Amino acid sequence: MVVLVLLLGIFTGLYVRGSFRPKPEFDIAIVPNTNDITFFLAVAGLTTSLTTQAEVTGFFVEAPEIYPARIAAIRRAQRTLHFETFFMTPGKRADEFASAICDRAQAGVKVRLIIDNHGAHTMPKEYWRSLRSAGVELGFFRDFDWRAPFDYNARTHRKLLLIDGEEALLGGAGVSDSWDGERNVPWCDFEVGYRGPIVTLLEGVFMENWASVGGALDLGSDVFRTHPPEGRAAFVTKGTFSLENSPLRLLFHTSMAAARQRLWLASPYLVPDPSTQEVLIQACQRGVDVRILTMGKRNDKSYVYYSARELYGRLLKAGVKIFEYQPSMMHAKLLLVDDRWVSHGSTNVDERSFFINDELNVSVSDPDLAMQMEKFLITSFENSVLVTIDRWRKRSIVQRIRGRIGLLFRRLF
Numbered sequence: 001m002v003v004l005v006l007l008l009g010i011f012t013g014l015y016v017r018g019s020f021r022p023k024p025e026f027d028i029a030i031v032p033n034t035n036d037i038t039f040f041l042a043v044a045g046l047t048t049s050l051t052t053q054a055e056v057t058g059f060f061v062e063a064p065e066i067y068p069a070r071i072a073a074i075r076r077a078q079r080t081l082h083f084e085t086f087f088m089t090p091g092k093r094a095d096e097f098a099s100a101i102c103d104r105a106q107a108g109v110k111v112r113l114i115i116d117n118h119g120a121h122t123m124p125k126e127y128w129r130s131l132r133s134a135g136v137e138l139g140f141f142r143d144f145d146w147r148a149p150f151d152y153n154a155r156t157h158r159k160l161l162l163i164d165g166e167e168a169l170l171g172g173a174g175v176s177d178s179w180d181g182e183r184n185v186p187w188c189d190f191e192v193g194y195r196g197p198i199v200t201l202l203e204g205v206f207m208e209n210w211a212s213v214g215g216a217l218d219l220g221s222d223v224f225r226t227h228p229p230e231g232r233a234a235f236v237t238k239g240t241f242s243l244e245n246s247p248l249r250l251l252f253h254t255s256m257a258a259a260r261q262r263l264w265l266a267s268p269y270l271v272p273d274p275s276t277q278e279v280l281i282q283a284c285q286r287g288v289d290v291r292i293l294t295m296g297k298r299n300d301k302s303y304v305y306y307s308a309r310e311l312y313g314r315l316l317k318a319g320v321k322i323f324e325y326q327p328s329m330m331h332a333k334l335l336l337v338d339d340r341w342v343s344h345g346s347t348n349v350d351e352r353s354f355f356i357n358d359e360l361n362v363s364v365s366d367p368d369l370a371m372q373m374e375k376f377l378i379t380s381f382e383n384s385v386l387v388t389i390d391r392w393r394k395r396s397i398v399q400r401i402r403g404r405i406g407l408l409f410r411r412l413f
Contacts, residue, residue: 028257031258033258033338034255034258040235040365042254044235046250047248048247049237050236052200053197053198053230054195054232054364055195055196055230056194056366057194057195058191059192059193059369059376062186062190063093063180069191070191071097074097074100074161077109078164079110080111080112081101081164083101084113084156085158086119086155086157086159087119087120088115088120088174089122089174089175090122092177094177101113101131101134102131102134102136105134110137110222111136112206112218114209114213115141117141117142117143118152141155141156141212142154142155155357155358157347157353157358159172165199167195168193168194169191170194171344172190173331181328187330196227197227197229197230198231198234202236203223237251237362239347241356246354248347252343253275253276256335258341259337262338263283263291263336264374265280265291265293265334266293266330266377267294267348268294268329268333269350271308271350271351272311277315280315289321291321291377291381292320292323295324296324296384297324298325298327306399306403309395309403310404316387321386324384325383327383332344333346333348336377340365341370342373344363347361350410
């Protein structure tokens with residue numbers, strides 16, 4: 001009974017906020033390819049993205065590379081260290097992270113953390129006390145407030161590390177042993193390192209949420225450092241709560257519509273709205289190679305897995321190739337278009353990422369990074385099962401029921 005009352009309350013709150021109102025539908029009639037300067041101008045204006053330049057300094061695949069790269073970056077910090085994350089759990093990774101940042105804080109580095117209150121709810125209070133005692137400044141995103149209870153549903157889903165205003169690491173991994181996987185089979189994920197003017201913009205993005213958690217803004221030169229205008233063209237796109245449209249959905253749609261040869265997408269939580277499905281189908285109809293990498297039966301949210309599978313039919317019939325990753329959880333979030341356009345970050349192809357959460361994606365026109373992403377995806381495809389329409393139709397009645405019920409709550413995933 002209590003659960004039913006709670007669900008009714010959540011439903012009522014979302015209804016009052018207009019969350020179930022249909023989103024505006026639109027067609028993208030003319031889209032230049034990703035090598036055309038007009039494409040960059042359109043993306044910048046349409047998605048309100050911040051335009052900049054970026055130099056890729058590293059590409060780290062899975063936990064054995066991601067976490068050591070983070071710790072090494074933390075140990076290089078001399079002035080400032082800023083970190084924002086959604087997910088943290090007790091364990092080895094959280095302990096080594098605490099040791100590294102506390103060491104830097106005690107050495108005089110300004111260490112500031114933004115932690116999502118919900119995503120880190122299993123962390124013991126003693127953990128936070130030890131960080132504070134070492135001089136680490138903490139801000140918790142969206143504590144539950146009875147005066148605005150439904151605000152708690154909107155989380156910060158970003159994973160961002162900034163060092164001295166000089167280097168950035170951006171990816172999908174939280175601070176958790178989960179990414180090490182079971183039986184030493186790590187989750188499928190990656191992280192990218194950047195230098196250059198993009199870091200200054202990302203510092204501003206961090207400071208925006210630092211202000212929202214009540215932190216004192218540091219706008220000095222130790223944070224907002226000047227960089228020569230060098231590197232590849234890059235865009236920083238943010239997502240926040242929206243009832244109508246979202247910059248990130250526009251970014252994804254525009255990028256997909258620009259594809260001429262290849263549109264490869266990775267999203268663990270694959271619950272696309274009808275408009276996004278249509279853009280993918282239209283790409284297939286243009287003769288584009290459309291492939292989607294998503295999670296398989298080894299996953300962390302079975303209710304999302306079965307809900308997502310209920311939406312496969314329309315895509316499969318149109319020619320979209322859907323690969324379900326087999327060895328472990330697939331958690332990478334990536335869009336690769338043709339031979340140079342890459343967009344990655346925290347955004348899933350679902351309504352929560354597009355319309356509710358604070359998300360962050362970096363998009364880069366960089367053939368070298370595109371080649372690395374291509375290798376990452378090819379390896380992932382090889383470790384996946386290609387879902388056929390016949391295989392999909394043979395899913396059990398129980399799976400279908402679970403999926404259909406799950407879709408009723410797709411905005412809460």
